[in-house]
Amino acid sequence: MEGGGGGTPLETLKEEGQPGYVLPTSLEANGLKKNSWGFLITGIVGGTLVAVYAVATPFITPALRKICLPFVPATTKQIENVVKMLQSRRGPLVDIGSGDGRIVIAAAKEGFTAVGYELNPWLVWYSRYRAWREGVQHLAKFHISDLWKVTFSQYSNVVIFGVPQMMLQLEKKLELELESDARVIACRFPFPHWTPAQVTGEGIDTVWVYDMSMFKGSEKRP
Secondary structure, three states: OOOOOOOOOHHHHHHHOOOOOOOOHHHHHHHHHHHHHHHHHHHHHHHHHHHHHHHHHHHHHHHHOOOOOOOOOOOHHHHHHHHHHOOOOOOOEEEEOOOOOHHHHHHHHOOOOEEEEEOOHHHHHHHHHHHHHHOOOOOEEEEEOOHHHOOOOOOOEEEEEOOHHHHHHHHHHHHHHOOOOOEEEEEOOOOOOOOOOEEEOOHHHOEEEEEHHHOOOOOOOO
8 A cells, every 4th residue: 555645755864864954944943043152252352452551551561671660569568657757847849750650649538738749641640530539629630751861849749659779779869850849759779879757567578768968968979
């Protein structure tokens, strides 16, 4: 007896089982959708990494220069020590390599007209924002500038978070430019030839205080 009309032809079953069989359209669409999500996620992650690199690089790259002031935020104790050494002092203050503006803002809160010089524009803009947020923008000013191109003769108080490689050159520069009533406060590293009038703090929080009256008029080094 011959088969009924409701069965599937044998030829059709053979064709579906062959290697060249085409997947249904719905499965192809699902595969494309998964690929699209994969590309999207990859793009988001990649874009985020690029953005982080673009923002972070200006904060980090100054440390790669030959002689520079790398951005290492001042600790709370360091700021306290600096402010302590400014007691009974008057006149304008400058922070050489002001970083994110912590010292300048702290000095402004004590009533000083304070200025920060910083080569990194991202840090300067951030410092200005912090000064505005703290309500001392009228006393705290920040400038994008190379410290070696600035004259500090107008400042009575100088704060510096330096590195050993630059302290000798900066010592000579300040000795020539500052008035005899000026005070220099060095953090983290002392000056190589000057004798400090006071020293306070321990470890990385150590602060060396130099009064220019001790050096002005003394024989200049070649």
